[in-house]
Amino acid sequence: MIAVPPPHGIEARALNLWYGDFQALRDVSLRVRPQLITALIGPSGCGKTTLLRCFNRINERYGSVRTTGAVEVLGQDVYAPEVSLVELRKAVGMVFQRPNPLPISVYENVVFGLRVHEERGRLTRAVLDEAVESALHEVGLWSELKDQLQTRATSLQLDQQQKLCIARLLPLKPSVILMDEPCSALDTAGTRAIEELMFVLKQRFTIVIVTHNMSQARRVSDECVFMLLGEVVEHTRTEQLFLTPQDARTADYVEGRYG
């Protein structure tokens, strides 16, 4: 079999979503290209977080969510009945708005995914140590934390916590990383650190980031999706969206006339 690289990291087709009676997404169609950072922007309540949370189906934690249409990740329909959410979420990692490391040690946070997904017999001490070291290296935490791997992760500084939340995705070798306003709880230095990390990671992952902060979208993303009232208004290269928006609503938003 020849491995054909999938044309799109994520593709949504005619996606509609209701929370009870409220329709949060309206006929969303979207292609997210791999190895790029795509930003979802728009005013509060426009459905950008909802859309993000469709990609790993974590929306379904709340009852009364109804979805129609299709979402494909790496060419596979994630809403197909035979899809295992456990496997889907192994491939599609997520970073949340508030850093949410688990109240266990730094070490156990990083290997959490392995412990959940791999057979116990394969997880020798050496395998786990190696996973922790390489994941923490990758997010730039190793030198800071190598002597305090056993401290409780919830006692770290916020930006360290957020980096740790990214690091714990890496041992699972995901294809997609979803980020839901990952810097909104951080100060400027923390924000810069996370953004620099995103540049490093984008060579290997498809990254989708939801952000409230338009300058952040402009700094970090390659492509930008502008959403309004549950619809995708415009999706194009970031500089184009900010400099020569095609839609009047986009233009008004990026110029700050509403939001």
Add this chain to the structure above:
Amino acid sequence: MNAPLPRPIVFRRPWYSVALERAIEALIMVCGISAVILVGGIFFFVFREAFPILASPNFGLGEFLFSIEWYPTSVRDVRYGVLAMIVGTLAVTTLAMAIAVPFGIGGAIYLSEFCTPKLRETLKVVIELLAAIPSVVWGFIGLTVVNDLLITLFDAAVGLNVLNAALLLALMSLPIIVSIGEDALKAVPDSYREAGVALGATRWQMVYRVLLPAARNGLLAAVLLGVGRAVGETMAVLMATGHAVQIPTGLLEPVRTLTANIASEMGEVSQGSEHYRVLFTIGVLLFGITFLVNLAADLAVRGRRR
């Protein structure tokens, strides 16, 4: 016409309003420290009744704690040894916890994580009902239902024994463990659950790897409150243990607990007598045991937090 002059703004409040505020603060402080005063007071009065026994020639602390000979009404040779009752209390409590903790924590996990909201409400009402059954009624159940059951199932000579009392105590402490445990699990921030789910944990993995570590202290508190309930329970164990002063060699042996001993003999002693004071000394001992349980809990909770 001149407009009325605006009233000058004064940075003062009337004296009664200030006084009321002070009074409320004082009242709240009294409420806050009342627990300390009460515990101190109770300890003082129990101890005062017990203390004179130390001077008695018939009483030795070593004999009290380490002898199984309990003959408080003997005319020739009174002996006050409560070791058998200490062992009885520990045996009944330990067995009760061995039954109640797995069920209680399991029930708490089911209520908080697995069942539908509608079912949860129903179950909680029923569990609260379980907590509302008076202990003497549990005693009746021990005397009749559990008694017959143990005789039929295990061919026991008497159905009133360690196992009977432990079953009752397990059922009595179950509601406490379930409801406090459920509160502890509910108090785990949802962001932890979300983190676990987003990393692909199954429901059970999330309970085991996320919730149990996160709610550990609260669950420990639930268990220890259950232990406290079991150690202190009197009426049901009085009716269900068989009330024989002996060190049990098996689960189907009758025993006597410290609490049941006090309750059954207190009505027959003359106030101020030696026997009376020994019963109060047993009260001090019970106090000591529960104090140690609470201290252990506190240390465990602190130690783990570090």
